[in-house]
Amino acid sequence: MSEVADAKFAPGDKVRIATANPPGHRRVPTYARGRVGTIERICGAFPNPEELAYGFDGLPKRPLYRVRIRQTDIWPDYKGSDKDVLELEIYEHWLEKA
């Protein structure tokens, strides 16, 4: 795990993925928007791919987190175990404290 000095969230924190729908090349899948999960780890800080997608340098680097969400919190009719989780890597600017 890389050190990210100014990371806003720490492992274990509860977060909500933004419900926003801004124009541009956004990679957060629609099904994940608005869902609440837990920070599983800080992956590091990386150039923002939403900027890289249009030829900019993507700086400053943005903290990236692995967010763990219960499958039953994503799919209302989920048939598997209620212990099943999905982990998504989401940049900090898509997350808010839940």
Place this chain on the structure above:
Amino acid sequence: MRRPNDVGGLPAGPIGQRGHEPEPWERLLTALVSTVGPAKAKINCVDEFRRAREDLEADFYNSLTYFELWTEGFINLMEEKGVLTRAEVEFRAAAIKDRSKRTA
């Protein structure tokens, strides 16, 4: 805006699981795309290339195979960057087609 690749959770048919050997042109395209990539000519970056594919109109996107998607995205991106035009690609493709017809 929901892009054509963002289909998680939408109703869909069964997924085709059968693999196939890549066609020669698909291998060529893969080589070409990586040659202009970040480590080499720095003309293309992976995030731009992905955006160029996912910019395609949904019906068109869904009508294409994987490497056809690559082709369309790549041409658009190279045109956007002023490296080449679609007309140049089509002209060259027609010349190759013509040559292979004559030598067949």
